[in-house]
Amino acid sequence: MFDNIMRVRNYRYFWWCMGSIVVAVGVFATQTSSNEPANGGTWQGLVLGVWAALLIVWLTLLGVRKRSYRFRLGTVQDWTSLHVYLGVGVLVVATLHAGLQFGWNVHTLAYVLMFAVIISGVVGLFTYLSYPRRIADNQQGQNRSQLFGELYELNQQGIKTARSCGPEVQTAAISGIQRTAIGGGVLSQLFARDLSRFETLDGVQQPNPHQAPLIDLVSKRIPRADKHDEVTALQDLLVILCRRQAVIERLHKDIRLQGWLQVWLYVHVPLTAATLTAVVVHIVVTFIYW
């Protein structure tokens, strides 16, 4: 069901895209000059160029359509499906327009930017097709706020329980709970880098990736406990820390998957703006030096 963006209306937009490509190739193939290489200056090149430019403008308008709830022509799903197909199709049309003539100039800049936009879009499509299912599987019916709520409760219980333990465990557990790192910078979110730490009695901070060192410390303390109460508290604390660990891992994974689901847009959107500008520059420059 997650790939229905490709299958909207029984692949209608796939066939629209294929039709567009076939027509473009047909127009291109009529460039039968014996010695003039295919280029954007022939009438076929101009037709392909205008077609590619219109496609780029329309593809950009998806950003407007998404925000326009009063717009009636086609659903957002229709638009998105056609956006995906024509987004790939414009690569063919623009390549034919260029006649495979590239160089260090603003014209090729527009092509390269467009190419980068399409690549980022394909990455985005891949994440849209596969990540929502993985996110749902990971959340197991709990959304992120609910996971944080559960973690908060476990933290409160953990701190409370830790205060019944000896100073070494108390310091380590409370600081470990307070210094649990979730998310963070771009790389930490995308690669679930865990910079959690805890403190020892002498104030030294130890790395606490995946909470394992803290859990290890508490579990090793249990056999050395002097009192029965302390053993109970340590066992309770261990259970809480392990439950925390499971919730934290799910949060890490959720943040990572959500990050990848969105990160391509931080490339796609600015590059789209750059492409649109480069296309305008390409057209204006063509007529400045006609």
Next chain:
Amino acid sequence: MELLIKEVVAAAKGEAQVRDQALSVDEVLVGSSTQCHVQLLGAAAIHGRLSKSRKGLLFKCDSGLSVEVDGESVSQVIVEVGTEVEIAGHRLTGIESPTGFDAAIELHFNPDIDPSAFERAFKTRLAHTWLEQRRPAWIAVVLVAVFGLIVPWVVPANYLPDFVNDSIWSSGPLHPAHAIVLGDDCGGCHTSSFTRVEDEVCTTCHLQASLHTLPELHQTVGFDEVRCASCHQEHHEPVYLTVTDSALCTDCHAKPDWPNQVVQPVHGFSPGNHPQFRLDLVTPTLVDQGSGQAYDWALKSVPLATAVERSNLQFSHEVHLDAGKVQDLGTGRPLSCASCHTARADDEHFAPINMERHCIGCHDLKFDSAAPLRNLPHGDPEEVILTMEGHFLRAYLKNEQASEVPRRRIPDQDADLRRCTDTAQACALERAAIEANVQFTKRGCVLCHEVVDYGDVDLMVRYHVGPIQLTENFFLNARFKHHVQLIQDGISGDAGCVTCHAAPTSATSVDVLIPGIDQCFACHDEQGPDRQIALECASCHAFHPSVELRSLLTLQSKTL
């Protein structure tokens, strides 16, 4: 800085628990981030920093943030003993510092902190990081517009490095010849913005480019719409300059409906689509000149099918190529085409046929068997007469002197001389007249030339030798490569030539040995069943007629 932090936690039974924490750092970070020394949920990630100052312990908020001190929002405060700083409901109070510490604070955590504040303590979305979409988008727009368009447009190229001047607008390389002259100066051709390159830019250097049509036809055939750049295009890869598609020609020539129509419709190069060949023949016209007549040689365009070459030459290719009749005197081998025809460097035309070079080896101009080394001069009939008269006068005078004293008789050699008993002068003139008649009408000039005998007594005006003008360029508006045509499967040498030129069966020089267009179609029919080697218009025709070549070739039709 040595800082003591006392965390006060409300216990279940109402008795507060205190946990001491000693820090030894220059700067103590306070905020919700896990990297902070003092973690306060609900605050900003890094809300502020505690540090030692001259006035005491300084709490300074990060940019744009504030804390509450005595009900007022401040961005920084000196934390003295008793100063209470409130951050997101948490209270941070200055207390007396024990010995060994620079300062001490007491922390009272907000008991009402909720899970949503807890979640906000973490950066869990990319939107919480430095990543943005709008700002980079605007930056990209500005960068592309400024460096791709505005700067190259506004700032002269010589003030800019290559990667931002208007050379980045070039869609492809220039032809090397143009690149040498123009370099990166776009304005060399693009003289004004939003205007197509004008023909005057081209003709500044290409002065010799001749017009395709006559000036008087130029306007009426709509040729003004065609620019140099209609066919000559730059900035392509691979580099090429001239579009030679036949469609560019047939756009007009398929239906030549302009006034004074002198060309026939052409649709392509296949039977029915291209007119039959016409020849540009050098043709004589007799005109009155002085008391007599003279030849006026002019080029005439005539259909190949009815063309007759009136060069005044008497020549049989058939005889000369007959191995049984004619052999090279030097080698004894039969003559070949190349014995007389030498291709020029253009591979289309041939060097002029020349009496002294090509003919005299066999066709000598000896006229007196008694003087076997003596030849008549070629090309001037008066000189021929004078030569003979002088020669015989000298011979008879010498004979007269010899008769006065008995001398030994030379058998045969002077028999004719002794037969004449008149004066030496009379004998010489008589002998010259006889020999002239032989040379002009029987075995000398008449072999190759048209000779008219007017029967006049005066030898100087009696014989008229027709001047020879051979056509050297039968197609002034076409070009052709002989060498390519000679490459034929299983054929070499003269066999290649005679494939097209029917020389071995041509008995007279009025024959025009230029093959018809059907001969070309055998290989070059663009609609042929075997997809023969198609020709474009430009394969044989030049768009710019070479005026110089036309006049030059006309003049080079030489007299033998």
